[in-house]
Amino acid sequence: MKSIRQEWFSNTRNDLLAGLVVALALIPEAIAFSIIAGVDPKVGLYASFCIATIIAFTGGRPGMISAATAAMALLMVTLVKDHGLQYLLAATVLTGVLQIIAGYIRLGSLMRFVSRSVITGFVNALAILIFMAQLPELINVTWVVYVMTAAGLGIIYLLPYVTRAVPSPLVTIVVLTIVAIALDLDIRTVGDMGELPDSLPVFLIPDIPLTWETLAIIFPYSLTMMVVGLLESLLTATIVDDLTDTKSNKNRECVGQGVANVATGFIGGMAGCAMIGQSVINVKSGGRGRLSTLTAGIALLILIVFLGDWVAQIPMAALVAVMIMVSIGTFDWQSVIKLREHPKSSSIVMLATVLVTVFTHDLAKGVLVGVLASGFFFAAKVARILAIRSFTEDEGRQRTYVVTGQVFFASAEQFVNAFDFQRGD
Amino acid sequence: MPLTFREVIERVTIDVSRAHFWDITAVSALDKVILKFRREGTETEVVGLNEASATMIDRFAVHDKPDADDSFASH
Numbered sequence: 169m170k171s172i173r174q175e176w177f178s179n180t181r182n183d184l185l186a187g188l189v190v191a192l193a194l195i196p197e198a199i200a201f202s203i204i205a206g207v208d209p210k211v212g213l214y215a216s217f218c219i220a221t222i223i224a225f226t227g228g229r230p231g232m233i234s235a236a237t238a239a240m241a242l243l244m245v246t247l248v249k250d251h252g253l254q255y256l257l258a259a260t261v262l263t264g265v266l267q268i269i270a271g272y273i274r275l276g277s278l279m280r281f282v283s284r285s286v287i288t289g290f291v292n293a294l295a296i297l298i299f300m301a302q303l304p305e306l307i308n309v310t311w312v313v314y315v316m317t318a319a320g321l322g323i324i325y326l327l328p329y330v331t332r333a334v335p336s337p338l339v340t341i342v343v344l345t346i347v348a349i350a351l352d353l354d355i356r357t358v359g360d361m362g363e364l365p366d367s368l369p370v371f372l373i374p375d376i377p378l379t380w381e382t383l384a385i386i387f388p389y390s391l392t393m394m395v396v397g398l399l400e401s402l403l404t405a406t407i408v409d410d411l412t413d414t415k416s417n418k419n420r421e422c423v424g425q426g427v428a429n430v431a432t433g434f435i436g437g438m439a440g441c442a443m444i445g446q447s448v449i450n451v452k453s454g455g456r457g458r459l460s461t462l463t464a465g466i467a468l469l470i471l472i473v474f475l476g477d478w479v480a481q482i483p484m485a486a487l488v489a490v491m492i493m494v495s496i497g498t499f500d501w502q503s504v505i506k507l508r509e510h511p512k513s514s515s516i517v518m519l520a521t522v523l524v525t526v527f528t529h530d531l532a533k534g535v536l537v538g539v540l541a542s543g544f545f546f547a548a549k550v551a552r553i554l555a556i557r558s559f560t561e562d563e564g565r566q567r568t569y570v571v572t573g574q575v576f577f578a579s580a581e582q583f584v585n586a587f588d589f590q591r592g593d
Numbered sequence: 594m595p596l597t598f599r600e601v602i603e604r605v606t607i608d609v610s611r612a613h614f615w616d617i618t619a620v621s622a623l624d625k626v627i628l629k630f631r632r633e634g635t636e637t638e639v640v641g642l643n644e645a646s647a648t649m650i651d652r653f654a655v656h657d658k659p660d661a662d663d664s665f666a667s668h
Contacts, residue, residue, distance in 0.1 A: 565601060584625055
């Protein structure tokens with residue numbers, strides 16, 4: 169009872185305010201991530217509402233924000249293109265089921281094999297992919313789009329010097345929308361990208377044939393989304409732990425993410441996970457408890473249902489500006505400077521993670537390569553600390569070998585070669 | 594030193610008190626070393642195995658089993 173009050177109502181006023189800020193900041197991102205995935209904006213908006221609301225109850229990290237994310241959206245692109253929305257919804261439910269299983273078998277503890285270099289590579293690759301996803305909106309367009317995007321970036325980065333009361337990405341969206349309507353600019357808007365929500369979400373079962381063939385289609389996607397979703401969620405949980413000096417329950421978070429995704433699939437939303445950027449916004453805005461996450465989810469739904477007509481008028485250029493900001497903010501710029509300072513093996517692991525991810529568009533493959541490379545370099549390093557020296561006694565009749573260090577697969581050959589088997593010469 | 598000098602090793606001691614044998618590759622490497630020395634007729638002794646390494650060697654090594662020399666020869 170006491171912990172419920174502590175987790176929910178120990179910080180009521182700040183949680184409500186921070187939740188509202190997050191809800192406002194979520195709108196442009198949820199729409200942009202839907203567009204990355206190739207689905208209607210309402211899919212990402214419903215997902216963000218549903219995931220944030222449910223994770224407030226089921227999550228293992230109070231104050232963390234989960235919703236539709238770029239990392240997950242990037243994984244769905246080919247599934248949506250080849251098979252359509254209904255298969256994405258089914259894959260979302262399956263992702264959730266896999267995450268629940270992962271939580272119960274404590275897969276979260278595998279996170280310790282993911283080194284810091286791999287995590288840095290993960291966020292850098294994510295930033296590059298988010299940026300690349302914006303390029304279609306910036307190629308073969310009129311000069312008006314470039315001016316609008318530049319103006320958007322100007323507001324995003326300069327407004328915080330004037331006021332921090334409202335999130336500057338939101339001001340960008342509002343100002344650019346007003347300008348586009350007032351000048352009657354002929355540029356692409358969110359309304360051109362697909363359907364927006366005009367009602368509350370309803371429960372529906374994904375319209376797919378329940379066959380092995382369907383499972384064979386969605387399983388690889390769900391497996392990858394399970395891994396990436398948990399990876400980013402647990403990574404974000406660690407960041408929030410550090411920011412707030414409190415602890416989180418990682419395995420409960422895995423199960424919680426799963427429950428949220430199952431529910432999201434059934435109300436027509438796309439799979440999501442924890443969001444680094446939004447969680448940081450929440451904590452920096454004073455959000456600490458579960459109430460902040462719940463407020464973000466519910467306020468988001470209210471805003472989009474009532475403001476749907478306005479949301480449709482948002483120029484894509486404004487969203488592109490917001491996504492460029494998300495990309496720049498996600499990238500770990502320090503890591504570029506530290507490339508030369510860090511041990512060569514750490515830098516190679518980081519770069520390998522980035523390159524594999526950017527070429528495969530699959531964060532899970534990048535992380536796998538990074539983890540394997542870390543293991544390889546570790547084994548090579550430990551193998552090098554094997555030393556064998558020898559001395560003779562008893563006028564050359566007795567030889568003693570002293571072995572110091574680790575003998576294993578990577579050093580076994582070196583071990584054998586250190587002995588001299590010839591009796592003479 | 595004239596070339597007439599010949600070091601005739603009769604006994605070999607392998608001191609592993611500051612080494613750790615982690616896997617079956619390590620154990621079979623130790624096997625290989627001991628069996629090679631034996632084939633040369635050198636008396637060989639391993640001293641200072643730590644507990645974890647000793648467990649690995651008890652379970653997976655062949656040099657300390659009765660038919661050790663046969664199994665090596667068959668390779």
